[in-house]
Amino acid sequence: MIYLDHNATTPVKPAVRAAMMEAMERTGDPSSGHRCGRTVRESIEEARERVAALVGVKPAQVIFTSGGTEANNLAKRVNVASLMVSAIEHDSILASVPPHTQRIPVTADGVVNMLAAEMIFKTTHSPGWVAVMLVNNETGVIQPVAEIAQKAKAYGHLVHTDAVQAVGCISIDFAELGVDSMSISAHKIGGPHGVGALIVSKDMMLQPLLCGGRQERNRRAGTENFSGIVGFGVAAQLAADDLMEAPKIRRWRDETQDCLKFIAGEDAIVIGERAPRVANTLCIALRGISAKSQIMAMDLAGVAVGAVSGCSNGKVKTSHVLRAMGYNDAIAASALRISLGWNTEPSDLMRCIDAWSALYRHARHSAQLRSIVA
Amino acid sequence: MDNIIEFNAFTALNLVAQDEMCCWLCQKGTSPRALFCHSCGTIQPVRDLDHFTRLGLDLGIDLDLAVLERNYAALKRTLDPSRFMVRGAGERGHAAKQLEALDTAYEVLRDPMRRGRYWLMLNAVACDNDNVEKTVNPMIDELMAELESAAQTAQCDRVAQKAGQAMEQSIMKLMQALRGKNWRQANAVLTELDGLESILNNVRARRTNLTPEGKSGDGVTSVK
Numbered sequence: 001m002i003y004l005d006h007n008a009t010t011p012v013k014p015a016v017r018a019a020m021m022e023a024m025e026r027t028g029d030p031s032s033g034h035r036c037g038r039t040v041r042e043s044i045e046e047a048r049e050r051v052a053a054l055v056g057v058k059p060a061q062v063i064f065t066s067g068g069t070e071a072n073n074l075a076k077r078v079n080v081a082s083l084m085v086s087a088i089e090h091d092s093i094l095a096s097v098p099p100h101t102q103r104i105p106v107t108a109d110g111v112v113n114m115l116a117a118e119m120i121f122k123t124t125h126s127p128g129w130v131a132v133m134l135v136n137n138e139t140g141v142i143q144p145v146a147e148i149a150q151k152a153k154a155y156g157h158l159v160h161t162d163a164v165q166a167v168g169c170i171s172i173d174f175a176e177l178g179v180d181s182m183s184i185s186a187h188k189i190g191g192p193h194g195v196g197a198l199i200v201s202k203d204m205m206l207q208p209l210l211c212g213g214r215q216e217r218n219r220r221a222g223t224e225n226f227s228g229i230v231g232f233g234v235a236a237q238l239a240a241d242d243l244m245e246a247p248k249i250r251r252w253r254d255e256t257q258d259c260l261k262f263i264a265g266e267d268a269i270v271i272g273e274r275a276p277r278v279a280n281t282l283c284i285a286l287r288g289i290s291a292k293s294q295i296m297a298m299d300l301a302g303v304a305v306g307a308v309s310g311c312s313n314g315k316v317k318t319s320h321v322l323r324a325m326g327y328n329d330a331i332a333a334s335a336l337r338i339s340l341g342w343n344t345e346p347s348d349l350m351r352c353i354d355a356w357s358a359l360y361r362h363a364r365h366s367a368q369l370r371s372i373v374a
Numbered sequence: 375m376d377n378i379i380e381f382n383a384f385t386a387l388n389l390v391a392q393d394e395m396c397c398w399l400c401q402k403g404t405s406p407r408a409l410f411c412h413s414c415g416t417i418q419p420v421r422d423l424d425h426f427t428r429l430g431l432d433l434g435i436d437l438d439l440a441v442l443e444r445n446y447a448a449l450k451r452t453l454d455p456s457r458f459m460v461r462g463a464g465e466r467g468h469a470a471k472q473l474e475a476l477d478t479a480y481e482v483l484r485d486p487m488r489r490g491r492y493w494l495m496l497n498a499v500a501c502d503n504d505n506v507e508k509t510v511n512p513m514i515d516e517l518m519a520e521l522e523s524a525a526q527t528a529q530c531d532r533v534a535q536k537a538g539q540a541m542e543q544s545i546m547k548l549m550q551a552l553r554g555k556n557w558r559q560a561n562a563v564l565t566e567l568d569g570l571e572s573i574l575n576n577v578r579a580r581r582t583n584l585t586p587e588g589k590s591g592d593g594v595t596s597v598k
Contacts, residue, residue: 015410019415238412
């Protein structure tokens, strides 16, 4: 099976797996004072240091969580008067805020509308909490988070960014972004599922989401996911290589995009094409063919690609991101996400293009037949 | 159907796999660009890469300096010697050399002049006399003469200001020439930039020996 859905999750890198296997052989609660516990603690701190280096912070600013969703929910546990979120946030943000929460609109290119954002910051009671993701998981469009943070802070608001999709794709410097908190996840960079981190500024006061232990400096109770954290640490170190590969991945993505546009002509719409995008993501809609049919056809051809907005329990739902960008329901329901990763080969892309071309020809042929019959 | 045949040819031409290398420790395949082996996690020796690739940048004379800075900072953090303290001598050595190579690449790319020279080298253009346009910028001689006759630090500063402005213009000319693959002109501009840089060096040297009033002093005057 050709795997081109790295934005959903990436395959675990062999070195990560090896480190986790070794960690699982070891016994010890990191909170214990004996030697077994201490060695486990040392490994956790080494992983924390690696994750901290990935985003340019001190290890004490890293709070390990069960993943990006928990990190996003924990980030919101601050004492604020109001909430503001971008219209393209992940469900872990959108579903956790009240329905009347201020939504910051985006442009047709999928970039947060700065003028509208500033107006919202200005007219909302401070201190408020602003959430704008660094890279959109569906379109791959990079958001101007540093600029947004600067404007939001001028009005006394706290800023959170969901960098789950950005990490490993672009270099991140927490201080340069100027945000108060940032969530990241291991399984997007070749690490294991079920582990992530919330990065917080030094003076950030958080109300813990989970209580009943003094782990993570009283900010997240519960015995640490030792093997997961060790795997996250190794994946964080290896993520430097993903940066080095980005120009190559971008070339391959662009060539794939050109091929698909060449095949389908005006029937293909590349979402966010004119905006700055991460190298690995291609979001493309094929007029008249639902994303569900495309995914099934690609799956039968042995190629795994993602539905925009993801599948929940195998069901594909219309993308709120594409709707926020102004696309109608028909386009939003026909968009696919092809995302490349650390183990993608040119032959994978060739097979993807072949499968996509076959499904397009088949659909066009069927449409011609239908028009003749009519 | 014709479309499909053409696109397959296009794809086959462009999507070419990269050569793999072997990890020095586990002997498993790694990318030539990889800092670490993805199979055993060990740091790899310095490979023969161009400076752009070493910093994770697209190959091109125009680069986003903010991305350059961010990538450099991120890779430098990854290669920080303190992170390899408990590793074996081999790994420490490779990490140190990787860091050295990264620093060199960064120093070359951040400086437009050095980047220009490097770009010419990458494009296999020799900086010999055949590739230099024989046009001499009269401004350089004028500035040199003005500097020689300068008796006060303020006069030196004026020369430095003029040279600085000329350098900015020349750098823009250099970039234009490189973008247009006009190698002869690019070489000529680089020669001009060398002349302007030597003027700035001379200004610094001369300033230290002058007092604001113009008499030979003790060299305490602040150096720009």
